[in-house]
Amino acid sequence: xxxxxxRQVKALLEMLRRRRSARQLKQTQRHVRRADxxxxxxxxxxxxxxxxxxxxxxxxxxxxxxxxxxxxxxLQEAVGPEGTVVIPTYYMPGGSIRGTCxxxxxxxxxxxxxxxxxxxxxxxxxxxxxxxxxxxxxxxSAWGRHATYLTEAHHRAPxxxxxxxxxxxFVGLEQAKVLGLGISMGPVTFYHVLEDALxxxxxxxxxEDQRFLLPCLDQQxxxxxxxxxxxxxxxxxxxxxxxxxADLRAYFKAEFRRAGLLTEGQVGDAASWFxxxxxxxxxxxxxxxxxxxxYATPEELAAYPQD
Numbered sequence: 001x002x003x004x005x006x007r008q009v010k011a012l013l014e015m016l017r018r019r020r021s022a023r024q025l026k027q028t029q030r031h032v033r034r035a036d037x038x039x040x041x042x043x044x045x046x047x048x049x050x051x052x053x054x055x056x057x058x059x060x061x062x063x064x065x066x067x068x069x070x071x072x073x074x075l076q077e078a079v080g081p082e083g084t085v086v087i088p089t090y091y092m093p094g095g096s097i098r099g100t101c102x103x104x105x106x107x108x109x110x111x112x113x114x115x116x117x118x119x120x121x122x123x124x125x126x127x128x129x130x131x132x133x134x135x136x137x138x139x140x141s142a143w144g145r146h147a148t149y150l151t152e153a154h155h156r157a158p159x160x161x162x163x164x165x166x167x168x169x170f171v172g173l174e175q176a177k178v179l180g181l182g183i184s185m186g187p188v189t190f191y192h193v194l195e196d197a198l199x200x201x202x203x204x205x206x207x208e209d210q211r212f213l214l215p216c217l218d219q220q221x222x223x224x225x226x227x228x229x230x231x232x233x234x235x236x237x238x239x240x241x242x243x244x245x246a247d248l249r250a251y252f253k254a255e256f257r258r259a260g261l262l263t264e265g266q267v268g269d270a271a272s273w274f275x276x277x278x279x280x281x282x283x284x285x286x287x288x289x290x291x292x293x294x295y296a297t298p299e300e301l302a303a304y305p306q307d
Contacts, residue, residue, distance in 0.1 A: 030063070032064045034077075037070070040265070040266060045177075046079065049079065049080060050078075050083050051079070051174075052084070052177050052179045053167075053176070053190060055088070055181070056071075056179075056180070056182060057183050058182075059182075064268065067123075068120045068122070068124075069123050072120070081145075083144050084145050084147060084150070085142065086147075088115075088189060089115035089124065090137060090138050091113045091114065097231060098230035101212040107214075107215045107223075108135070108136040108137075108226075109216070110216070111217065124143070125141050130142070130143050131152075133151035138154075155216055155226050158227060160228065165193075165196070171277050176277035177277060178190050178276075179274045181267055185240070185249050188241075190277070191294045194281060194284045205235075206231055206232060208230045208232050210230070212227070213228070214228055235295055238295055240252060241294075248296060251306070254306050255292075255306065256283065258306065262274075290303075290304060292304060
């Protein structure tokens with residue numbers, strides 16, 4: 001893990017980078033208000049009572065008056081008091097599951113550890129009424145009607161995305177939507193819920209044999225041993241979020257559009273989209289039956305050409 005001095009230097013450099021980026025956006029992008037975001041989300045199809053699992057790029061929205069806090073408020077306003085907002089607030093000090101598992105004396109503490117996912121997750125995590133799951137690498141935070149239900153059992157799940165995890169529970173909610181703000185269909189962790197559900201029946205060998213138990217502390221200071229199993233290296237290198245897999249990202253976007261599951265629109269300056277969670281999961285399962293997964297090779301994609 002980083003020494004205290006190195007962490008301070010890293011935090012300072014990140015603060016300076018963000019200030020430069022904010023100044024540049026303010027000078028070059030149109031200003032977007034919270035009300036604009038709320039209206040755009042409604043036009044996209046985000047409705048009161050929805051549960052949204054948000055993957056986002058804050059800077060893609062343009063220069064938002066009020067910054068990340070205004071974006072969080074817009075999401076909450078869009079789904080209303082009966083809705084739910086879920087945002088990944090991962091804390092992965094080792095840079096990966098494998099790297100984090102190999103750290104010495106690492107104990108995740110939900111009361112003090114933040115997130116290294118960026119400004120929007122940081123702001124969301126610091127807000128009021130936020131519930132956070134206890135997990136050493138993939139802690140998730142939620143606000144609203146289903147916040148407690150989604151986050152309460154993550155540390156007891158047999159795997160990151162398995163039974164009792166926020167993702168597995170999210171699939172079963174009514175009006176649940178996976179929402180992408182300014183991102184492609186690459187960096188979407190929702191894909192992994194199918195991998196954990198199918199286990200050894202998943203058509204690609206993606207997990208290492210070695211298993212770890214990492215200690216975590218919950219809000220009451222109770223200690224839990226949470227199971228983790230790293231991805232095999234060659235799987236992550238050919239996965240849909242790898243820079244080299246633009247072909248796979250384009251294929252998945254076209255496939256979900258063809259299936260009538262992908263709704264696209266504009267939120268602020270960001271090209272955005274959503275997919276109903278149940279339909280997302282079911283279609284991923286259908287595709288996996290043909291070996292079309294987020295690890296599919298170009299040859300496997302070529303076996304099922306798209307119109």
